[in-house]
Amino acid sequence: MRRQHLYLLLLFGLLLSSCRKDEVIYLSDAHQVAPPRVGSSIEGFYLLNEGNMGMNRATIDYFDYATGVYTRDLYSERNPNVVKELGDVGNDLKIYGSKAYAVINVSNYIEVFDVATGVHIEKINVPNCRYINFHNGKAYVSSYSGPIQVNPNAEVGFVAEIDTTTLKVTRQVSVGYQPEEMVIQNNKLYVANSGGYRVPNYDTTVAVVDLTSFSLIKKIDVAINVHRLQVDKRGDIYVSSRGDFYHTEPNLYVIDSQSDEVKQKLDIPVSEMTISGDSLYYYSVAFKHSSGQNAISYGILDTKSKKIVSDRIIKDGTDRNILIPYGIAVNPDTKEILITDAQDYLVTGFVYCYSPEGILKWKTTGGNIPAHIAFVRKKKP
Template structure:
């Protein structure tokens, strides 16, 4: 039930991360350092950050780091890097991404975007945005979706907006009204696409994708798709894949494809999709779907060929490890090595697990994370 609720509301300096840790009382505790793989110096990516959401209201969002150059995983690195941050990272880490030399973490319930140095995880600035959700980038700008109101499920929940941030000055420059409770976004050409969920207004969900002209920063149209939209990704051809969570009763979760040349839905995939990651011509997807009718979760894994726009009906985990994953909650694929990463939120209150799989779907390693591991951002290295 917790995930259902969460869906509604919901380089050289890198060596210095080894001393980062968490705070217990007034004492900063060094992070747990776990060797998990062989060192790969000179790899295309130095490593990646993993943002653990932390249970809502517990102020326990944490940041982990995996270092490809050493093969070491470091848990909870934020506190020592930022000893003056009294509440540390904050409450519910909802998204993370890098752009240029900066790392951006969207901390939902703390109503802020935490901007850090990507090499050291040291805070550069905190940008205050009410009930912020996701972030994406284009042309020196960051775009952050916002529910524009408090965490409250009620029929008069306000319409949402997207804030534009100048990544040089880190100031909010413009805002645009979109749909209700906007979620993930992506840029295709000179247009920003925003998935509107309407999750606070259940059962009167929103069912649109807002299309924003980036020059004027005005909404130029809404595309009717399906109710309760959530994830939104762009492929190499500029097409948009957007997920619908359905209504958890009789309308199932589905995946839709939008042609950005015409801005119309050109295909529906009748598979449940909770999250996806596109690498090359392949989309790696999983579904973790709750039904109020049965009171049960259904977990599925699948792949799509985004070039031919076909479902492959193939589990990307091929060694049976998927049976050990209690609640898949995040997915990422290394663009260079095609290693697949899947996180397990377990029961949403215990420490989670991060799994690393080979491109063939065989488990390489796993490691304990913080609570509700969810979002991954890769850090470029020497190419």
């Protein structure tokens, strides 16, 4: 009888512990993927894995250049008391000062955490938030505003201004339908309005917001379904259009930030891009419903001449192993190129690191849909 009671007690204890999920500590998964390196102003980078919508699978990884160690799901380990961990669909990640800001789209908030420790600081609620940028102590977050659904009557989106000291929303301005990425130039905020929920009646504009008055001053007509924005050293703004996936091809346009007019159409399909020095690195995953296939390409554009200087970022043939390129970043110090692979969007993805010459240096497993990279700089003494 005593032995039977003991078994019952042990069983009860196991059932009780399995129900206490709030006390579970999640262990990260760390592996050395590269030789240790010191002497750089870049300490490492955070990587935000988007995770499939509705599955609460957004995670954050970290790579440390000094040790060469890549750590998966660092956020969960550092924040065991955060309910549901990071949330649903990580859409953007940037660092400003000592804080990192992860935009969690479907969960409707921005996760703010400490760059040095990865520990949670605050959640800022913004509905259907998309992308983030910073200027003079303020964060700017684009929002679709309404619920996640295709709707010909979808609401006009807005940009929320957040004070990076108090982490409170201070102002907001309406900009257009389903706003996406933003850049800042000459004290003006440029916002790509996609109109993606109103398909086939996409928005075609880039909104221009005066940051002093925080008011809309102009809309620049560019092309349908605009998405990505980058600005070069001369103030030229690069705008990607995703097209309509049927007849209108994706393309890249250039806006003159002095006149706020489109000055060039480059006839380059671009899904994601990043600028380092005078080089714009890009890739394209151009899907067509008519064929059901993706056309994948890579390239480097000279931002001075607006000419393609290379149609190959990867020179060793390993691009054949990348099923769906989904993120790109260039180390500001070493010019190493980082490209992520979402695979089929369902399984675990990969992170590739290439030399400036396009030769693979290392590869590692990321999370589900690895996407957004933010470099961590050393603190100045």
